[in-house]
Amino acid sequence: MYIIFVVAFFLASCSHDADKPDKTIAAPDSTNVAKDPLPSWNDPLKGDIIAYVTKVSKDGSPDFIPLKDRIATIDNDGTLWAEMPLVQELFAWYRVKKLVAANPSLAKKQPFLAVVTKDKAYFEKGGDKALIQLVAATHTGMTEDQFEADAKDFFATASYPGRNVPIHKIVYQPQLELMNYLRANGFKTYIVTGGTIELVRTISDTFYGVPKNQVVGTTFKYAFVDSNRTIMREPAIDLLCDKAGKPVGIQSHIGQRPVFSMGNERSGGDIAMCKFCQSNHYPSFQLIVNHDDSTREYYYQEKDSASLKAAAQYKWHVISMKNDWKTIFPQ
Amino acid sequence: MYIIFVVAFFLASCSHDADKPDKTIAAPDSTNVAKDPLPSWNDPLKGDIIAYVTKVSKDGSPDFIPLKDRIATIDNDGTLWAEMPLVQELFAWYRVKKLVAANPSLAKKQPFLAVVTKDKAYFEKGGDKALIQLVAATHTGMTEDQFEADAKDFFATASYPGRNVPIHKIVYQPQLELMNYLRANGFKTYIVTGGTIELVRTISDTFYGVPKNQVVGTTFKYAFVDSNRTIMREPAIDLLCDKAGKPVGIQSHIGQRPVFSMGNERSGGDIAMCKFCQSNHYPSFQLIVNHDDSTREYYYQEKDSASLKAAAQYKWHVISMKNDWKTIFPQ
Numbered sequence: 001m002y003i004i005f006v007v008a009f010f011l012a013s014c015s016h017d018a019d020k021p022d023k024t025i026a027a028p029d030s031t032n033v034a035k036d037p038l039p040s041w042n043d044p045l046k047g048d049i050i051a052y053v054t055k056v057s058k059d060g061s062p063d064f065i066p067l068k069d070r071i072a073t074i075d076n077d078g079t080l081w082a083e084m085p086l087v088q089e090l091f092a093w094y095r096v097k098k099l100v101a102a103n104p105s106l107a108k109k110q111p112f113l114a115v116v117t118k119d120k121a122y123f124e125k126g127g128d129k130a131l132i133q134l135v136a137a138t139h140t141g142m143t144e145d146q147f148e149a150d151a152k153d154f155f156a157t158a159s160y161p162g163r164n165v166p167i168h169k170i171v172y173q174p175q176l177e178l179m180n181y182l183r184a185n186g187f188k189t190y191i192v193t194g195g196t197i198e199l200v201r202t203i204s205d206t207f208y209g210v211p212k213n214q215v216v217g218t219t220f221k222y223a224f225v226d227s228n229r230t231i232m233r234e235p236a237i238d239l240l241c242d243k244a245g246k247p248v249g250i251q252s253h254i255g256q257r258p259v260f261s262m263g264n265e266r267s268g269g270d271i272a273m274c275k276f277c278q279s280n281h282y283p284s285f286q287l288i289v290n291h292d293d294s295t296r297e298y299y300y301q302e303k304d305s306a307s308l309k310a311a312a313q314y315k316w317h318v319i320s321m322k323n324d325w326k327t328i329f330p331q
Numbered sequence: 332m333y334i335i336f337v338v339a340f341f342l343a344s345c346s347h348d349a350d351k352p353d354k355t356i357a358a359p360d361s362t363n364v365a366k367d368p369l370p371s372w373n374d375p376l377k378g379d380i381i382a383y384v385t386k387v388s389k390d391g392s393p394d395f396i397p398l399k400d401r402i403a404t405i406d407n408d409g410t411l412w413a414e415m416p417l418v419q420e421l422f423a424w425y426r427v428k429k430l431v432a433a434n435p436s437l438a439k440k441q442p443f444l445a446v447v448t449k450d451k452a453y454f455e456k457g458g459d460k461a462l463i464q465l466v467a468a469t470h471t472g473m474t475e476d477q478f479e480a481d482a483k484d485f486f487a488t489a490s491y492p493g494r495n496v497p498i499h500k501i502v503y504q505p506q507l508e509l510m511n512y513l514r515a516n517g518f519k520t521y522i523v524t525g526g527t528i529e530l531v532r533t534i535s536d537t538f539y540g541v542p543k544n545q546v547v548g549t550t551f552k553y554a555f556v557d558s559n560r561t562i563m564r565e566p567a568i569d570l571l572c573d574k575a576g577k578p579v580g581i582q583s584h585i586g587q588r589p590v591f592s593m594g595n596e597r598s599g600g601d602i603a604m605c606k607f608c609q610s611n612h613y614p615s616f617q618l619i620v621n622h623d624d625s626t627r628e629y630y631y632q633e634k635d636s637a638s639l640k641a642a643a644q645y646k647w648h649v650i651s652m653k654n655d656w657k658t659i660f661p662q
Contacts, residue, residue: 068542144582188544201586211399212586213519213544224578224603229610231582238569238583247555251475251562252569253584255532255543272555279560 037181040174040327048317049178052285056259057185065259065282067186072260073216073250073273074179076193076200079264079289080208082170084298085161088195094154095138111137136235139196140220144231151202168207173330178262179208187260192250193217194242194269216249217241246273264289265307266300274316286316293321296328368512371505371658379648380509383616387590388516396590396613398517403591404547404581404604405510407524407531410595410620411539413501415629416492419526425485426469442468467566470527471551475562482533499538504661509593510539518591523581524548525573525600547580548572577604595620596638597631605647617647624652627659 038046056065077083096115099106106112111134114122123130139147160170179189191210193200197217204210218241221234241249250258250273261277263270265288274286288311291300302308311318321328369377387396408414427446430437437443442465445453454461470478491501510520522541524531528548535541549572552565572580581589581604592608594601596619605617619642622631633639642649652659 068536197583198586205399213584215586219583222579222582224575224607226575226603226606229606231578244555244557247562248553251553252528252550253544255529255546272557275557275560276555 037184038174038177040177040325042324042326045317045319045324049181049285052260052283053181053185053187056283063283069256069259069282070182070185070187071190071254071256071258072179072182072187072262073190073192073246073254073258073277074175074261075263075270075273076191076195076217077264078266078291079262079270080171080175080191081167082160082172082297083266084300086195087158087160087167087170088199090158090161091151091154091199092134092138094158095150098150099138132235135237140233140235142233143225143228144198144222144233147198147233148202151199155203168203169329171207171330172325173327174325176208176330179210182260183209188214190214190216190250190254190258192241192246192261192273194240196220197241216246216253218245242267242269244272246270247276250276259284261285262287262289263307265291265302265305268302268304268306268310271307271310274310275314278314278316286311286314287319288316289319289321291321293325293328295322297321368515369505369508371508371656373655373657376648376650376655380512380616383591383614384512384516384518387614394614400587400590400613401513401516401518402585402587402589403510403513403518403520403593404523404577404585404589404608405506405520405592406594406601406604407522407526407548408595409597409622410593410601411502411506411522412498413491413503413628414597415631417526418489418491418498418501419530421489421492422482422485422530423465423469425489426481429481430468466568471564471566473564474556474559475529475553475564478529478564479533482530486534499534500660502538502661503656504658505656507539507661510541513591514540519545521545521547521581521585521589523572523577523592523604525571527551528572547577547584549576573598573600575603577601578607581607590615592616593618593620594638596622596633596636599633599635599637599641602638602641605641606645609645609647617642617645618650619647620650620652622652624656624659626653628652 038049041049055061055063057070058064074080077086077088081087093115096112100112100116107116110122111130113119115134126133155167158167159165160167163170182189189210191200191204191208191214193215195217197215197219200217201212201215204212204215218237219239221236221238223232223234225232239245239249246269257280258277259280259282261270261274263273270288274288277284277286288307290308291298293299308318310316319325369380372380386392386394388401389395405411408417408419412418424446427443431443431447438447441453442461444450446465457464486498489498490496491498494501513520520541522531522535522539522545524546526548528546528550531548532543532546535543535546550569552567552569554563554565556563570576570580588611589608590611590613592601592605594604601619605619608615608617619638621639622629624630639649641647650656
C-alpha cells in the first residue's frame with residue numbers, strides 16, 4: 001500500500017489547501033430505504049443485491065442469518081471513495097508541508113528533501129527503507145491526540161486534486177445507499193482498509209455512518225505513556241491491512257467471518273478478504289468495483305487482472321461503475 | 332499473565348471434567364432496570380454509580396456524554412468472574428489432556444511431561460522460554476475454527492475447581508446487573524482482558540451479553556491460509572493485553588478513550604487502563620474490585636497494593652466484595 005502511495009506521490013498534483021475550505025463535513029445521505037433502497041443502482045446487479053439481503057434477513061427464510069452474524073466488511077480506497085490519488089497520500093503531503101513550515105531546516109533533510117524537491121529517484125533507490133522513513137516521519141512520533149487533531153484539520157481544509165472539491169465529495173453515492181440499506185437490514189458495516197486506521201476513523205462516522213470501533217486498518221505500534229496518559233505512535237507497522245492482512249485484521253477486530261464483503265480491482269488487495277468471506281458457512285455475497293468509467297470517475301485496470309479473474313472464477317459480483325451506477329458522486 | 336497462570340497451574344486442583352456437565356450456558360440475568368437497576372449492590376457505592384450514569388446520560392445535563400462516547404472497558408479475570416484458578420489455566424490443562432489422549436507419546440515430551448507429572452521445577456528453570464513453549468503447544472498451531480470448536484467444547488463440559496459448578500456460575504451477579512444497567516443507558520460495554528481474545532469471545536455473548544467484536548484481549552499472530560481460506564494461529568503473541576497493553580488494545584480496537592473502566596486488584600493489570608480512562612476529557616468513572624471476601628469468594632491482596640494505592644491516589648472507586656455486594660454468584 002505504501003509503495004503505491006509514495007510512488008503515486010509524484011504523479012499527483014497535490015493541491016491540498018482549497019481556496020475556500022468547506023469546514024462542514026457532510027453526513028451520509030439518508031436514503032428513503034422503504035421506497036427504493038438503492039436509487040443510484042441499475043439492474044440486474046441492484047436486484048441481485050436486494051435478493052440476497054432479503055433472503056438472509058427474512059425471518060423463516062431457509063437462508064436466514066442471525067443478526068449477530070450479519071457482518072459486512074468493506075474496503076475504503078477505490079471502493080467507498082476515489083483513490084486517484086489516495087487520500088492517505090494527500091495527508092502525507094499535508095504533514096510534510098506542516099513539518100517543514102514549523103521547522104524549515106527539515107526541507108534540507110531526507111526524506112523531506114526528496115518530497116519537497118519531488119526527487120523520485122530517492123524513493124526508487126531507497127526502496128522500503130526510504131518509504132518507512134517517510135511514513136515514520138509523517139504518521140508517527142507524535143501522540144495519538146496530536147495525530148487526530150492534525151487529521152481533523154486536514155479533512156476540514158483539504159480539497160481533492162483535479163476536482164477541487166472537499167474530500168467528502170469524492171465518496172461514492174451508490175455505496176452510501178448500499179451501506180444504509182445493509183444497516184437497515186441488520187448488518188453491521190465495517191470498513192476494512194489498507195489505509196491507516198486512525199486517519200479513516202477521523203471521518204468514518206461523518207462520511208459513512210461507521211463508528212470508530214468498526215474500522216479495521218493498517219495500524220502502527222502504539223505505546224502507552226504513563227506520565228501523561230497518552231498513546232504514542234511508534235515508527236513501526238503492527239498490521240499491514242492489505243491482501244492476506246485483511247482476514248487477519250478481521251479476525252482480530254471482529255472475531256468472525258463476514259457474510260458480505262466488497263473491494264475493488266487495482267492491486268488485488270481485496271481478494272483474500274472476499275475468499276475469507278465466501279468460506280462462511282452462511283450464504284455470502286462478494287462485490288468487486290471495476291474502475292471502468294473514464295468519463296465520470298477514472299479508468300484503471302489491474303496489470304494481471306487478478307481481482308476480476310478471481311471474481312469470475314469464484315462467482316463474485318462485479319460493479320461496473322459505468323453501467324451499474326446511475327450517479328457516482330453525491331450531488 | 333502467562334507467568335501467573337502457569338505457576339498457578341500446579342497449585343490448582345484441576346478437575347476439568349464435571350461428572351454431570353451442564354451443557355446449557357446461562358444468559359445474563361435480565362435485571363428489571365426500571366425498578367432497581369442494581370439489586371445486588373449496596374449503598375453508598377451503588378448510589379455513586381447511579382449518580383454518575385444519570386448525570387452523563389441525561390440530555391441537557393452539563394455532564395452529558397454523547398452516545399458514541401459512552402465507552403465502558405471492563406477487565407474479565409477477577410472482575411467479571413472468579414480467577415482462583417484462572418479459566419485460561421483450566422483451558423490449557425484441558426488442551427494438554429486432549430493432546431496427550433490423541434497422541435500418548437506426547438506425555439514423554441516437554442512441555443507436556445512437566446504438566447502431566449506436575450514438574451514445577453521445569454517451568455521455574457525454563458522461565459519465559461518454557462512458558463511460551465507451553466502456550467504455543469496448547470493455544471496455537473491449529474486453525475481458528477479448530478480452536479473455537481475446542482473452546483466451545485471446553486465451556487460446555489468444564490466445571491470450576493473447588494466449587495463443582497459450570498463456568499457460567501462463577502461470574503459475578505452484581506457485574507451482570509452493572510453491565511445491563513450501563514447498556515440500558517447507552518454505554519457500549521467492552522471486555523478488555525489479559526486472557527486470550529478468542530477464548531473469551533467464545534462466551535462473551537452468552538455469559539455477559541457482549542458481542543465478539545467488543546472483546547479486546549491477548550492475541551496471537553494470525554496468518555491467512557489462502558488454500559483453505561482459514562486463519563492459522565501462530566506461536567507468537569501479537570498483543571499482551573495487560574498493564575500498558577490494555578490502553579494499546581483499546582486504542583487499536585475501539586479508537587478512543589473509555590469514560591468508564593473497571594478492573595481488580597491482584598497484579599496491577601488494570602491501573603494503566605483506569606489512568607487512560609481518567610484522562611478522558613469527559614467526566615469518567617473508575618472501579619477496582621477488592622477481593623476481600625474469604626467466605627463467599629476468595630481473599631487475596633496484591634503484594635505491593637499498587638492497584639488499591641492508585642485507587643486512593645486518583646480517587647477511583649473500590650468495590651469491597653464483602654461490603655458492597657449483597658450476592659456474589661448467580662443463584
